[in-house]
Amino acid sequence: MIRIFFKELNGFLDSVIGYMVMGVFLVAIGLLTWVFPDTSVLDYGYADMDTLFSVGPYVLIFLIPAITMRSFAEEKKLGTLEWLLTKPVTEWNLVFGKFMASMALVMVCLLPTLIYYYSLRQLGNPIGNIDTPGIAGSYLGLLLLSSVFCAIGVLGSALTASQIVSFILSAFLCLTFYTGLDEVAQLLNSGQQALWVKQMGMLYHYDAMSKGLIDTRDMVYFLSLTGVLLLGTRTILSGRSW
Amino acid sequence: MAIEVKDLTKYYGVQHALDGISFSINKGEIVGFLGPNGAGKSTTMKILTGYLAPTSGVAAVEGINVSEDPQRVKHQTGYLPEHNPLYHDMYVHEYLEFAAGICGLASGMARKKAGEMVSLCGLSLEQNKKIGALSKGYRQRVGLAQALIHNPNVLILDEPTSGLDPNQLVEIRRLIKDISREKTVLFSTHILQEAEALCDRVIVINRGVIVADDLLHKLRAGKGGTLLVEFGHPVRAEDLQALPGVERVESAGENRFRIHAASGQDIRGELTRFAARENKTLLELRQEENSLEAIFSRLTQLSVTESAS
Numbered sequence: 283m284i285r286i287f288f289k290e291l292n293g294f295l296d297s298v299i300g301y302m303v304m305g306v307f308l309v310a311i312g313l314l315t316w317v318f319p320d321t322s323v324l325d326y327g328y329a330d331m332d333t334l335f336s337v338g339p340y341v342l343i344f345l346i347p348a349i350t351m352r353s354f355a356e357e358k359k360l361g362t363l364e365w366l367l368t369k370p371v372t373e374w375n376l377v378f379g380k381f382m383a384s385m386a387l388v389m390v391c392l393l394p395t396l397i398y399y400y401s402l403r404q405l406g407n408p409i410g411n412i413d414t415p416g417i418a419g420s421y422l423g424l425l426l427l428s429s430v431f432c433a434i435g436v437l438g439s440a441l442t443a444s445q446i447v448s449f450i451l452s453a454f455l456c457l458t459f460y461t462g463l464d465e466v467a468q469l470l471n472s473g474q475q476a477l478w479v480k481q482m483g484m485l486y487h488y489d490a491m492s493k494g495l496i497d498t499r500d501m502v503y504f505l506s507l508t509g510v511l512l513l514g515t516r517t518i519l520s521g522r523s524w
Numbered sequence: 525m526a527i528e529v530k531d532l533t534k535y536y537g538v539q540h541a542l543d544g545i546s547f548s549i550n551k552g553e554i555v556g557f558l559g560p561n562g563a564g565k566s567t568t569m570k571i572l573t574g575y576l577a578p579t580s581g582v583a584a585v586e587g588i589n590v591s592e593d594p595q596r597v598k599h600q601t602g603y604l605p606e607h608n609p610l611y612h613d614m615y616v617h618e619y620l621e622f623a624a625g626i627c628g629l630a631s632g633m634a635r636k637k638a639g640e641m642v643s644l645c646g647l648s649l650e651q652n653k654k655i656g657a658l659s660k661g662y663r664q665r666v667g668l669a670q671a672l673i674h675n676p677n678v679l680i681l682d683e684p685t686s687g688l689d690p691n692q693l694v695e696i697r698r699l700i701k702d703i704s705r706e707k708t709v710l711f712s713t714h715i716l717q718e719a720e721a722l723c724d725r726v727i728v729i730n731r732g733v734i735v736a737d738d739l740l741h742k743l744r745a746g747k748g749g750t751l752l753v754e755f756g757h758p759v760r761a762e763d764l765q766a767l768p769g770v771e772r773v774e775s776a777g778e779n780r781f782r783i784h785a786a787s788g789q790d791i792r793g794e795l796t797r798f799a800a801r802e803n804k805t806l807l808e809l810r811q812e813e814n815s816l817e818a819i820f821s822r823l824t825q826l827s828v829t830e831s832a833s
Contacts, residue, residue: 361609
C-alpha cells in the first residue's frame with residue numbers, strides 16, 4: 283500500500299496536475315478571503331474564517347475530482363491496471379493507496395491556509411480574539427469532507443476508462459452529496475422525512491462541525507461514508523471477474 | 525507440475541472464450557501457446573495470472589490453485605501482458621523499483637534487483653531515460669525485466685514479440701531463451717517461426733479448444749504429407765496418380781514429382797514397388813516436412829469445419 287501511495291504522490295508531483303491544483307485552490311481561496319469585497323474578511327469586520335470554510339467546499343468539489351480522475355481511469359486506459367492486479371497487491375491496498383495519495387495532496391493544499399488563521403489572530407481586537415475551537419472544528423470538518431470527496435473521486439475513476447467522464451461524474455456526485463440532498467429535503471412536505479434526507483447529506487454534518495461542535499455522530503457519518511465508497515470501489519475492481 | 529489447467533471454461537456473457545481446455549506443463553519446460561487471434565490464448569493467461577476468474581475448471585501454478593490462493597500464485601509468476609502496458613512517464617529504474625516493491629521486496633533489495641535486471645535485459649544504455657522515450661524493443665525489455673524482477677519460477681508472456689522489427693525480434697527471442705533456462709515459460713504467439721525458434725513443445729488452441737498439444741517435430745513429420753520423388757527415366761504423371769493412396773501429383777522438374785498423399789497414408793512402399801514393376805530407376809524419394817503454416821492452418825481449419833458440422 284505504501285508503494286502505491288508513493289507512486290501516486292510522485293505522479294502528482296512529477297506532473298503539472300499537482301501544482302496546478304494547489305495553485306488554483308490557493309489563488310481562488312486567497313482572492314475570495316482577502317480581495318473580493320463580497321466575501322473579504324477585511325471588509326466584513328469580524329475576525330473569522332467563514333469564507334474559507336463556506337466557499338472552500340465548492341472549490342474542492344471541482345478540484346478533488348480533477349486530482350482523482352486519473353487514478354484508475356488512466357491505469358485502465360494504459361492497461362497497467364491489469365498488470366497491477368496480477369501482482370501480489372490486493373485490490374484493497376490499491377484503492378486505499380490511491381485514496382490516501384489524493385488525501386495527502388488535499389492536505390498539502392490546505393496547509394498554507396493556516397497562515398490565514400495566524401493573520402486573523404493578529405488582526406483581531408484585541409490580538410488573539412478569534413474563535414479557535416470553531417476554526418479547529420471547521421478544519422476537521424473540511425478534512426472529513428475532503429475524504430468523502432476523494433472517495434467519490436476514486437470511485438468515479440474506477441467506473442470508467444475516460445478521465446473526462448470520471449471528472450464530470452465525480453463532481454456531480456460530490457455536489458449531490460454535499461448540497462443536493464439538502465435541496466431535495468426542501469421539496470418534502472413532512473418535516474420528519476425532510477430531516478432524514480437532510481441528515482443523509484454532508485452539509486448538515488459539516489455545518490454542525492463548523493460551529494466547533496465535534497460530535498461523534500458527525501465523525502461516524504463522514505468516516506463511514508468514506509468507508510462505504512472505498513468498499514464500493516474495491517467491489518468494482520473485483521467485478522472484472524464476474 | 526509447474527502449470528496445470530483442467531477443464532477450464534470461461535464465458536464472456538454467452539460467448540465461449542474457453543471450452544474446457546486441459547493441459548499441463550512440467551517444471552523447466554518452455555511451451556509455445558499458438559492460435560489465431562481470438563482463440564483464447566490471452567484469456568487462458570489472464571486466468572493463470574489471477575486477473576480473471578474462470579467460469580469453471582481449475583488452473584494451478586506450482587501446485588497452487590489460482591482461485592483459492594491468488595496472492596501466493598502471484599508471487600510465483602511473472603507476467604508480461606499483451607501490448608506490454610507501462611507507465612510512460614516513469615524512469616526505467618523508478619518503474620522497476622516500483623514493480624519490485626509491489627512484489628514485496630524491501631526498498632534496498634528493490635534497488636539492487638532493478639540494477640541487476642537492467643544489465644540482464646540489456647537496458648544499460650537506456651537506463652536513465654523515461655519509458656515513454658524508449659523504442660518498442662527496449663520497452664519490451666523493460667516489460668521482461670519487470671516480469672523477472674521478483675525471481676518467479678513461472679513466466680507467462682503474452683505475445684512478447686508482437687510489433688517488433690526483425691532485429692529486435694531476434695534480440696528479444698534470444699533474451700527469452702537466456703532467461704528461461706531455470707524457469708518454466710508459457711508464451712503465446714501467432715507466428716509459427718517464433719514457436720520454432722523458442723521451444724520444442726507447442727499447444728495449439730482454436731476457438732477455445734485445444735487442437736494439438738505435441739512436440740513440434742512430431743507435428744511436422746506426420747505420416748502422409750508430401751513426397752518428393754525423382755526417377756531416372758521418364759514417367760507419366762497419370763501412372764503415379766493411379767497408385768492407391770495418392771491424392772495429387774505435381775510436376776517438379778524433369779522426371780521429378782511432388783506427390784501429395786491422402787492423409788494418414790504411407791505411400792513410400794507403393795512408390796518403390798511401382799518403380800520396380802515399371803523398371804524405372806528411383807533416384808530420390810524424400811519426405812518433405814509439413815511446413816508449419818500448413819500444419820497450423822490444417823489444425824485450425826479442421827476444428828472450424830468440425831464445429832460447423
